[in-house]
Amino acid sequence: AEPGADPSPNIERYKKLGKTGLVVPDVGFGSSGCPGPEVVLHCYDRGMTHFDTAEKYGSGGWGKGDYVENFIGEALHDKRDKVTITTKTVAEADDDRNRIMRKLEQSLRRLRTDHVDVYFNHAVNDLDRLKNPEWFEFVERAKQQGKIRFSGMSGHGGRL
Template sequence: MTDRYDHLEYRRTGDSGLKLPAFSLGLWQKFGTDYPYDNQRDIVLHAFDLGITHFDNADRYGPPHRAAQKFFGEVLRRDLAAHRDELILSTKAGNPIGRSPYLTGGSRKSLLASLDHSLRDLGTDYVDIFYHHRADPETPLEESVGALVSAVRQGKALYVGVSNYDPERAHQAAVLLRAAGVPLLVHQPRYSIFDRTPETNGLLDLADDDGFGLVVYSPLAQGLLTEKYLTGIPAGARALNSAFLSPDAIDDTYRERARVLNKIATERGQSLAQLALQWVLRQSRVTSAILGASSPAQLDHNVRALDFPPLTADELALIDGV
């Protein structure tokens, strides 16, 4: 599409020169071998047509592990190879992907071997962003950071990031990376109306101080910040078959809160999902929000969150009250 870059907002990532789209496409769920390839392909290609140039992956994503990367590698080879320079591909390592002690953690062995596998899965010489997926207290931080630095110096990654680090460890990593001449580009935390941790633990302020951006995941709280569960759990819903969302979370307290939020959204002429995404992106330190998707139409709907007027102080106060 010739107008691919005309509509979506692009935000500078921390103090770097890299801009990311306000929305990224995550392949965490629904991009394994248990979903039809053609539907997955349609979602990825439609995302790119919308201007979503950042595709967030990890060695763990599937099922089985690595399946999401292998799927994306096939789409890259068949459909997007000519656009590789227009894509931001990220991957992560460090979460368990097998029983071997070398398939988990933050050791140099684990991180760099996983990156090599990921490059083969994706069929590319480099990724744009390589993350340590979660902190590993059993490995010296200097070793994990050293592996990230090596990935850049070897030309296998352009930038590095961390995910799910607490602020203290993230700051220590930023200091070590800066000293090595490979600044911390981005931190990937969970953040939504229902999970304010980056606000309460100081991560938002740290992003300013250390000069990294935030690419947030689960901005819709695994679907809780949509209209899907307002009256119950529909057949086929994620809450019935996901390890990340329990049916127990959908109780009377949840429904009461979600209905109030939905009323605020309706009065603004938007959906609950659009309200929730707009709320996350109101933070200047949030570079991008990661979207999941089960269809191109769902992507269209969520991206339109950027079309609404900014949230007012009164509306933010009402949301905080919930």
């Protein structure tokens, strides 16, 4: 490192996210296991503007400890117009649109925002979950209500 150089990393490149028009840094904040809002703020202060989380992410790992969505909401609620936030839910094959909407609304409360930029159906690893028509009905309604801008599916293990 050069003498006097700031040893803290800073985000320098931003890219358009597919066809969404969203502009995100080439490095985002994945929040599973995040210990608290101070880490979120540290990353924001270094130029990070994309934050990814999920309803099940806890400070102690998947489903353990405090909801990480709370940390992101606490750290970024007054910076919402400067960041993109994605979160995820597990919408099962038999979940109906009303249950999925309730889960989204719980996430929005924890995130202290009225919308998320992308809302994912998390860890979709079977076709029945992928084909659930209730998910698609929910997505249309949530978009119309301004609660989500875009939607997607995430998966693990390549079992589809």
